[in-house]
Amino acid sequence: MTAATSKAVAGALSGAPAVTILCHVRPDADTIGSGLALGLALTRLGAEVEVAFPDTVALPAVLGELPGSKLLVPAAEVVGHPVVVSVDAASLGRLDELAPVFSAADCSVTIDHHASNDGFGDHDLIDPSADCTAVLVLAVLDDLGIELDADIATCLYAGVVTDTGSFRWARPDSFRITARLLDAGVDGRAWSRALIDSHPFAWFSMVSTVLAGARLDPHACNGEGIVYAVVSHDILSAMSWEESESVIDLVRTAVEAEVAAVFKETAPGEWTVSLRSKRTVDLVPIAAARGGGGHRHASGYSDTGTADDVVARLVESL
Template sequence: MEIADVLRETSAVAIFSHIRPDADTIGSALALGLALRSRGVQVAVSFPGPEALPDTLRELPGSELIVDDADLAPAPVAVAVDAATVERLGGLASVFSASERTVCIDHHVSNSGFADLDLIDATADCTAVLVLDVLDALGAELTKEVATCLYAGLVTDTGSFKWARPASFLVAGRLTAAGVDSAHWSRVLMDSHPFGWFAMVSAVLATARLDETACGGAGLVYAVVDAEQMAPMSWEDGESVVDIVRTAREADVTAVFKEATPGRWNVSLRSTAQVDLVPIAGSLGGGGHTRAAGYSDRGTADEVVARLRAAL
């Protein structure tokens, strides 16, 4: 594997996670960083602001490798993990592109490749399993700490294995055999919220609307989280609302509109079985997977909802 060869020969690596970092991008970055550091490589991991890293993800091993985005400099090798486009690197895109050799490791079907070397596999359930392939090619040791970071990406991107492919269960077996406390990390990453989250969810669910005729009869359910409701929450806690709304059995497509700041929205899309979300998100400037995608928009709540409905 050429990517493994490049990483084997370099003395320094900068690893880039995407904007609004989730467990897959941070877990993948830290796993790769820890493995390379153990081989004597100088490692810096970062992600673009303005959103902060959720506290739960700062508990992952290797978080000491994370540097402020303002302090990240071009490196001999730059690796982007779990970013479907270079734009997903936000303000760090220019730092990535200025590095001597660039690598992209990703599993989004919408990723057409943007690095010197691309490892893109849309059949992988998460980027973490592709990072594991790279580590295997390097001959790196699968320590408990590295395995824990990879498990974070695997368990979250498969929804606690609810939609995991068979290969992911084999990977989970390797990771737990390496010492991952799966019960602990599944709770921390999937089943843990501040008490104030309950009031926010209650208010948001009151906004939920159902249109069973949308998407050619597949159905749409959506809800809105305004800036005032989002303010006391981490973006991660706001993102988790989609997993509640998507349980409406009358709709194949779910949308949750999250207002990060007044008039600035992040939209999460999910589908259960029928609708391909990639062209929908793509038409609105976003991307993702067939069953999970997203995009950003600006305007009032009514305006952003109307634009999505027009795109369906």
């Protein structure tokens, strides 16, 4: 395991005849966009490329429309080339069933921006100061001498626009990078709408039900407050995973709470918990104490039990 620069990662990838790129479980726009952008660039250099993600949850339809989606292969059909790259996975476990493919590689590369990532590859490009993994992939592409075109730029834009909350918490570098991507031909208006502001009509009913049960504890977090909502299995099973992910962005808007949490019951008694904070609370140790991880202001973990038990374990610890 070696901390790597973008130039070192470019050196490890340059000239590789075949590369496997792995995205994390429950894929979002940053992992898929980063994987496809890197894959398109490497195919331009003559490499044989496969991009895959664990099949635990289906790929959101909009991500299947990104340029380069032809590089995606089902997890069961992954060859596992000598060079394997993980994009946006905070730990080896986030690769789920594809973790053995990464571990078996002759040369393994990790590209990620999660603060909880301690590195698990031969070359680890990990930068928690980056808003998303896509901007780290762009740095690698620059060092590979790849000229941005509209297809590669669109894949990178998907990561930037989603992981910055449509630029609501973007650092200055992300705006400069986005200008490059738009100049390369990205239709920012169309892709922002598709990735951020498009929901099926049934989503409105789901949101109204979940938000009606939201609760506020103003005494948690040393009086800074927590707001939380529960998405039970019967509600979650009636929608796609990405639709349930949007709930946290609504709950976090409560002005009375520094921390927001959404508890999602993925199977009876099995939960994933999404955490967000605004200014003062570092969520990484909170999530890490429960086997999870992420960023200072955006983390998550898994738990088991009844809804009341899972909620109580978090709220009472704050």
